[in-house]
Structures are given as structure tokens and as C-alpha cells.
Amino acid sequence: MREVPYNDIVDTVARLCMEANYFLGDDLLTAFRKGLDVEESETGRDILGQLIKNAEIAKNEQIPLCQDCGFAVVFLEMGTEAHVAGDIIEAINEGVRRGYTDGYLRKSILSDPVKGKNTDDNTPAIVHTTLVPGDKIKITVAPKGGGSENMSEVKMGKPADGIEGVKAFVIDRVIRSSSNPCPPIIVGVGIGGTFEYVAFLAKKALLRNIGERNPDPFYADVEKELLAKINDLGIGPMGLGGRITALEVFIETHPRHIASFPVAVNINCHVARHKTAII
Amino acid sequence: MAQAIAINTPLTDEQVMKLKSGDSVLITGRIYTARDAAHKKLHDLIKQGEKLPLDLQGQIIYYAGPAPTKPGYVIGPAGPTTSGRCDPYTPDLLARGLKGMIGKGVRSKDVLDAMQKYKAVYFAATGGAAALISKNIKAVKIVAYEELGPEAIRELEVVDFPVIVANDAHGNDLYAEGMKKYRR
Known part of the structure; x- marks a missing residue:
């Protein structure tokens, strides 16, 4: 059994929340550029050009690509031979709280779907957990816009x-x-x-x-x-x-x-x- | 970029009637953010016959709820949100002199009809280009409903804010026409 410090989970999730919101994948940027060659509509080409510029600004200035910084959807692949001292779901939520607050990301989550108020820290995350063999923990943060x-x-x-x-x-x-x-x-x-x-x-x-x-x-x-x-x-x-x-x-x-x-x-x-x- | 038409706010009927769907437009002047939560509050005031916290005559509403402002910045990234959520409240605002709306996505028939009746225009901004768009916002002031956080009504001072006319006051619809043009 490998011990993984609680704070490693917190720090990792916080970092992934920020990186996901600031840095667009190179695969998408390549797709936008290829799209410019194919797109026949002038308006469409203008928009694709804006998306490329937007990604550059967000990356260089470390600000969110989109003001809707999403629901923090987290895919957790937990090695059965890894152990985290404490509640790993709470560690993930603490990471979301820190990432969205320190990263100037918009908080868009209501505490209750009908009666709720904004939780002001974008928690709770939606966590999908899968148990896998091994002693590693794989965490994917996929913020999802409304x-x-x-x-x-x-x-x-x-x-x-x-x-x-x-x-x-x-x-x-x-x-x-x-x-x-x-x-x-x-x-x-x-x-x-x-x-x-x-x-x-x-x-x-x-x-x-x-x-x-x-x-x-x-x-x-x-x-x-x-x-x-x-x-x-x-x-x-x-x-x-x-x-x-x-x-x-x-x-x-x-x-x-x-x-x-x-x-x-x-x-x-x-x-x-x-x-x-x-x- | 297509040759853009520069306009200043507030808008007059004459300016609105000149705009045609598909036009690229650069807006300079004051515009106001409001999302559905703020629309509902404005709508309730109208129903109760009370005064609105802003004069809508000739103004443009931008459907947007910005991200938090990083130190040293005027505003956080502020792209458009889905306009359709404001549709139920929009005809009443158009009846009170609202001349323009900026957002993303198609509008309801009621809104489109009211736009023709009251002479108003609907602009599309690029959703998800929030970091880029925020560069055209030079000053920000909260006008009402601060308790709504990102959904508060803000007065934005914008310069050359880039939009496309999606629906004009003559009944033309770029969403429908654009799709028809490029469908195979």
C-alpha cells in the first residue's frame, strides 16, 4: 500500500482546475487552424480567428478562456494499492475551492437545485470514481459549461x-x-x-x-x-x-x-x- | 475580418433600421449586463408598475456574467451567455425602449416579433471568446442587484466591442439563413 498525502490531492486538483480553464489543448488549437482552411463563411472564419486569439490571451495572462468556468467534473481513477489519509472526496472539493478562488474562476454552483444559493466556491465537484489495479491515482478535471x-x-x-x-x-x-x-x-x-x-x-x-x-x-x-x-x-x-x-x-x-x-x-x-x- | 460598421450607444431607431443581419458591428459606449436572474427582477418591477434601476431607452443589454476580476484588470473574462433564457422577459423590456441585445443563440418568435414591432436589433458575440472580449471593456460599474454576484447589472464602457447582427429589425435571421446557405 502506498500512502498519498491528502494535500497532494488538494494541490493537484486546484492546479488542474486552473490549468483546464486557462490553457486550451493543442489538439483544439490545431483543429481551429485546420477549420480556418475549410470554413467558407467569412463570419465563420472571423469567429475561428477570435477563438485562436482568445486561447493565446488566456494562456499568456492566465485568465479563464470562458467566463463560464463550469461545473468541476472530476474523473478519479483510484489504484487499489494507493491510500489517502482522510476523505479523498473532501480533498477534491478543497482543491476545487482553492482552484476556483485563487484562480479567479467563476463560481456557478447553487447549493440546492430549487432552493439554493451560490456556494461561492464552486463546490461540490461531481466525482466519478473508478477503482483500478496499481498504486497510482489518476485525476482528470473536466470543467463543464452550462x-x-x-x-x-x-x-x-x-x-x-x-x-x-x-x-x-x-x-x-x-x-x-x-x-x-x-x-x-x-x-x-x-x-x-x-x-x-x-x-x-x-x-x-x-x-x-x-x-x-x-x-x-x-x-x-x-x-x-x-x-x-x-x-x-x-x-x-x-x-x-x-x-x-x-x-x-x-x-x-x-x-x-x-x-x-x-x-x-x-x-x-x-x-x-x-x-x-x-x- | 469583414468591413465593420462602427456604432455608438445609445441607439436611435434610425441607426437600428440601418443594420442588417450578417453585418459586422463594433460598438462603442455604454452597455449593460443582465442575465435571466436580473431580467426576472426587472420584469417583476414592470409588473408591479415600479421604476426600473436603469433607463432602457436606446440602450443595449449584454447577456453576460463575468468571471472574477484579477488584480490589475478592469473586469474578468466576459463572454456572452445563452440569450434564450431571457426570452420570456425580453418583449416587456423592448416595449420600454430597449434597442439592442448582445448574446449567443437563437431567440423565440415572441422576441423576434417584438423586435420588429419596437425596432430593435439582436447582436451575436462569440461565445467562449471571453478573454478576448474583455479587452474591449474599459470600465465597469455595478448598477443594481450586487447580491446576484456575476449576475448583477453592470454598466460597461466598451470600445469597438465586436458583434455580428444575428436578427435585424426587419425580420431577417442569420441563424436560419446562414444554416440554409451552407447546408449540403
Whole structure:
């Protein structure tokens, strides 16, 4: 058993919250630049140019890329041979509290969905914990903005829907989302599992980097086909018309019950934030 | 960048009527931030027949709730939020002289109809470009509802604030037309 100090968790989460909000992934910047070559709409090209400049300013000045610094969604992969003295969830929340306060990040969390007030420190985090072999702890912080999260959906489809049903649902969800989730978007798709698990799969799909295909060639092809179809919709950057509506479609799957066909779409904006550390 | 039209606030009907969907516009002058929570408060005051904390005549509302201000800065990153959440409250504000709105995303039919009736324009700013946009904000003052934190109504002094006309006062809609133009 390896002992991991409580404060290592706190410090790491605080740092990841800030880095995720200041530093856009190089994969996204490359995708914006490639988008400039493809985009036919002048407005669309202006917007992509603004996104590149925005990322430069945020990085150089260490200020948030977007004022919506998101819900702090944390993926925790806990090695069963690692031990943290104290409550690791509280350590994560302390990290979020410190990261959002010291990093001048916007606090957007209400303590209760109906009766609540702002918690003023962006806690609590949403923590997805998985136990894995080994003595390492892997932490990914993926701040999620409200505008794109609101355009997400779970559908309990029929097994007869098949992959064509999945494609139709994804396309329809993107059309109905239109300009709201800040296109160009990243589309996370979950297929299979149960009602709650399929939503988790769609969220987890958003952790991949641009260009990272599903290892199963069947789903890799569906990802490519959906991306092409979405970019034929004409929605374009910020929904004002154009070629670049989505930068990626990522599919994650899980075995399913013979009676069920769950599908989930979790949409991310172009500020697709996720930063990982291994302790 | 497309040739931009420079405008100053407050706006007149004449200025509004000249703007066409698709125009790039640079706004200079005072604009006011308000999100749905502040809209609800303004709406309640209107319903009760009470005075509003700001005169809307000719003004522009920016749907935005900035991030905290880092020391040495005028304001934190301040990009647009989804406009649709303010739709239920917007026609009443247009009836009281509001001439422009800045946000992101499509508006309801009620809002679009009221924009034609009262001669107003809806501008799209680039969502997620908050660090860049904040460079065009030169001064900030809280006008009302400080208790709402990022959702308070703030008066912003802006210079060459970059937006695109999404919906004009003539019923043109860049969201619909743009999508149609580039659909395959």
C-alpha cells in the first residue's frame, strides 16, 4: 500500500482546475487552424480567428478562456494499492475551492437545485470514481459549461433502432441544439449500459483528444460518418452558418440488456476543457 | 475580418433600421449586463408598475456574467451567455425602449416579433471568446442587484466591442439563413 498525502490531492486538483480553464489543448488549437482552411463563411472564419486569439490571451495572462468556468467534473481513477489519509472526496472539493478562488474562476454552483444559493466556491465537484489495479491515482478535471450541457439528452431507444437509430438521434440532437452550445462543438455519444451509465459514457467520451478514434473500426467509422454529416448541416461557428459545426464525434459503448437500447448525447462547446495528472 | 460598421450607444431607431443581419458591428459606449436572474427582477418591477434601476431607452443589454476580476484588470473574462433564457422577459423590456441585445443563440418568435414591432436589433458575440472580449471593456460599474454576484447589472464602457447582427429589425435571421446557405 502506498500512502498519498491528502494535500497532494488538494494541490493537484486546484492546479488542474486552473490549468483546464486557462490553457486550451493543442489538439483544439490545431483543429481551429485546420477549420480556418475549410470554413467558407467569412463570419465563420472571423469567429475561428477570435477563438485562436482568445486561447493565446488566456494562456499568456492566465485568465479563464470562458467566463463560464463550469461545473468541476472530476474523473478519479483510484489504484487499489494507493491510500489517502482522510476523505479523498473532501480533498477534491478543497482543491476545487482553492482552484476556483485563487484562480479567479467563476463560481456557478447553487447549493440546492430549487432552493439554493451560490456556494461561492464552486463546490461540490461531481466525482466519478473508478477503482483500478496499481498504486497510482489518476485525476482528470473536466470543467463543464452550462450552455452545452443543456443541449444534452438521454434516450431509452428500442433495440430495433440499431446504429441507424443512434445516428438519427445524434443528428437530430445537434440540429435542435443549433447555436446554443457554442459551435464548433464536440459530440460525446454513449451507447448501451443502463439509463444512468449511458450518460456517464457520453461524458467520458468528451475526455478524448481530437483525432482519437474509437479503437473498434466499426465505431470509428460511425464517428467519422457522423462528423461529416453534422458538418453538412450548415450550422457553422456560433450557429451563424458555415462548414465547421463540430470538431469531433466520440462514441463510447457498453454491453446492454436484451430489452434496452440506451443512447446519450453529451455536447461540449469548443472550450473543451480537461486536464489530467497522475499521482 | 469583414468591413465593420462602427456604432455608438445609445441607439436611435434610425441607426437600428440601418443594420442588417450578417453585418459586422463594433460598438462603442455604454452597455449593460443582465442575465435571466436580473431580467426576472426587472420584469417583476414592470409588473408591479415600479421604476426600473436603469433607463432602457436606446440602450443595449449584454447577456453576460463575468468571471472574477484579477488584480490589475478592469473586469474578468466576459463572454456572452445563452440569450434564450431571457426570452420570456425580453418583449416587456423592448416595449420600454430597449434597442439592442448582445448574446449567443437563437431567440423565440415572441422576441423576434417584438423586435420588429419596437425596432430593435439582436447582436451575436462569440461565445467562449471571453478573454478576448474583455479587452474591449474599459470600465465597469455595478448598477443594481450586487447580491446576484456575476449576475448583477453592470454598466460597461466598451470600445469597438465586436458583434455580428444575428436578427435585424426587419425580420431577417442569420441563424436560419446562414444554416440554409451552407447546408449540403
